[in-house]
Amino acid sequence: MKLYIYEHCPFCTRARMIFGLKKLPVELAIIMEGDTDTPTRLVGRKVVPILQKQDGSHMAESLDIVQYVEGIGAPVLTAKSDAALDAWGQAAWKPALGLIIPRFTQGDFAELATPEAREAYRLREEKAFGDLDALLQRTPELLAQINPLMAQLATLLDGRSEETGLSDILLWPLLRCLSIVGGLDFPAPVLAYARRLEQQSGVPLLFDQQIH
Structure with missing residues (x-):
């Protein structure tokens, strides 16, 4: 899988976290500031993070990505919301x-x-x-x-x-x-x-x- 991010972005950090917590490999791809073409081509709008899934399709929205990755293998987000x-x-x-x-x-x-x-x-x-x-x-x-x-x-x-x-x-x-x-x-x-x-x-x- 490939994760398109800004390094500074807290929403991208959410998506990076879940991969790290689950010890799942992911390729990080930087979208340069000012680049509207790449995210628009992938998901139709300028947004990060964007996940390229195993089937080659793409999804946006940080918490949707977290939920998707959490569903792979054994769960790690086992604590109740605080x-x-x-x-x-x-x-x-x-x-x-x-x-x-x-x-x-x-x-x-x-x-x-x-x-x-x-x-x-x-x-x-x-x-x-x-x-x-x-x-x-x-x-x-x-x-x-x-x-x-x-x-x-x-x-x-x-x-x-x-x-x-x-x-x-x-x-x-x-x-x-x-x-x-x-x-x-x-x-x-x-x-x-x-x-x-x-x-x-x-x-x-x-x-x-x-x-x-």
């Missing part, structure tokens, strides 16, 4: 985006490997979020919003079973995104959780790319 973790992700999403987006446009990702691709991404995010330099200047304000949430998450994760479920597929990609943010607190239980799923999924965190 409403508290899901609610945390919803609460953290908006301030997280404010921190993540301006840093992602500066990040070292394969889909941004050319000046044209990086500029296409910057323009796309600027259209959605406005002046990215101004957004980066709001870092102290946004950290003040999200650091208490990270402390709250630590209490939710401390002592939690290591059994994996759909809530982890939703939560961990957001934490991976946040690992690019310099100055963000990762309390010990949150860091241990992030590192454990990094190892189990084979998808690297972004601490080595931190931008303050």
